[in-house]
Amino acid sequence: MNGPTKTTISKTTKLFLTPKISHYQSLLKHYAATRSLTRTKQLHAHLTNSGLLSTRFLPALVAAYGQCGCVLNARKLFDELPQRGTVLYNYMIKMYVNNGNYFEAMKVFVEILQSKDCCPDNFTYPLVIKACSELVLVEYGRAVHGLTLVSKFGSHLFVLNSLLAMYMNCGEVEEAKRVFDAMKEKSVVSWNTIVNGFFKNGFANTALMIFNQMVDSGIETDGASVVSVLPACGYLKELEVGRRVHGLVEEKGLGKKIVSNALVDMYAKCGSMDEARLVFDDMVERDVVSWTSMINGYILNGDPRSALSLFKIMQIEGLRPNSVTIALILLACASLNNLKSGRCLHGWVIKQRIDSEVGVETSLIDMYAKCNCFGRSYSVFKRTSRKKTVPWNAMLSGCLRNDRATEAIGLFKQMLMEGVEINEATCNSLLPAYGIVADLQPVNNINSYLTRSGFVSNVQVATSLIDTYSKCGSLESAYKIFNAIPIEVKDIFVWSIIIAGYGMHGHGEIAVSLFKQMVQSGVKPNDVTFTSVLQSCSHAGLVDEGLYLFNFMLKDQQTNPNDDHYTCIVDLLGRVGRLDEAYSLIKTMPFMPSHAVWGALLGACVIHENVELGEVAAKWLFELEPDNTGNYVLLAKLYAAVGRWEDAENVRHRMDDMGLRKAPAHSLIEVRTV
């Protein structure tokens, strides 16, 4: 082994005795890279005390403080510098961006633009564009985009990638697509950004399509690629596609924790808890997101009990739940109507001092409201800061759930007075209250508020408003709002609501014609729309139309007729006395007819005095809902109608025997007077 030579020893000694400027600079560089704030401060003090601090060190110090996130020191030194290069400006911008102080980052950018001797470069632009993106200042972003085009960095890959992300984050999907398509050189990051961006903007199908293009064009996918596409698979419940992505993960060895978490979430959302569990059990290291995703999966798949037990295991294994976990567990408690566990958890979050996190507060309000504890719900709400919108929304929907429509409206007025921001969810929670109160004047007021504030351009809000108007009996106003929605925005829900509105008020023809318009506009009817339109036919006695639509549904094969649909048709045929046809239809049903179907038949038999079929229907009804006095009353009415008093009396005795005396007296009196 060779020891240190004489020359190296003398070099080192020299360095200790007379440290060079470059030595300090490389030390500062090292501190910046390792983010050692204490050492930076120590060296800073040393340089000051020994009188060595000259402007030559300032840039390196600014960089080190900047990297360590020590904003104040960095800014002070930066301001003292007589001359600043682009590199230093970039350090400042980066520091502010890393600290989430995007406004300050933008200010420094303006300083560069105003400075005489330096210009933004390919490092400046991505940072500034990120700041615009985080602030959702798309107009500034566009201006910066313009600046890059007149600079020489307009086609720099990193600059373009950050522009993609910015446009996507600001909802400017078209613009992002334009930039992407025009890029001569694309990296895996460009593809990932665009896939993720499409998904986040509600275009899950496009996200999947572009991911496929990416794989086909031979781009080397990385962990971020799969993490970008998996949420889209989950959202679309594309289990097969998800499995293929999983295959890709195995093949390329991308199985990091974050990827496994995304896989667990995907399988859970696709309804395959077994596969989710396999990935979860296979993980070497699980974090709170892994556990929370599994818990969420059990809840989504209708198994809140497993969610609760997994939550217990999680705590035994020493993982600390966060506000997301708490929100989910409270949801599980609410769905099980398990107030005890909910209160227990409430106690726990108080002890953990996370009870004043807005997400936790909201979930507590929601849980108590769903467990019919309106008082507790309200007392949690009263203790919130009342500045954030979400707890108010939870309280509003809690009022509705507990039959307190008037209080909900009062709460909304208070929200306006206290200057709390209103969002779409507020409107959607609130509007049903006006439908219940069913007074037109307040609805007109809220309508003008929603129009002024622009919320009505949201299709969900418009749908709620249409529903509210039709519940108040003002179809004219309902139609006005419906008509103002552009045809391409009209979705299945808004069509169903307007059809139901006309149907409810006996305008069957209009309902049917709207239904036909909907099909023509390319919106595929679902079971709810069919129910609405068939009920409309039934209310208006449109037999032929109803049968035509029912056959359309059978032929179309997109929706399978459900119990409600059969009930409508039985009702429709029954009303016009086509009782045999109704009975034959019931016999062809592919599943057990419910009490509603038999009830419709019995009702029709009473009107048309058909004892034979009435008895068949009644027999089924007594079996399906033995405690429903209404059915006995109907049968007795039928007997009475045809003069079979003895049988009518027998039905009454049968009711007595079964202890169904609770029947309202007037219905029995009615039997006698028929």
Add this chain to the structure above:
DNA sequence: GAAAGAAGAT
């Protein structure tokens, strides 16, 4: 010295 990436409630 730079770009993208997972869970929840209204």
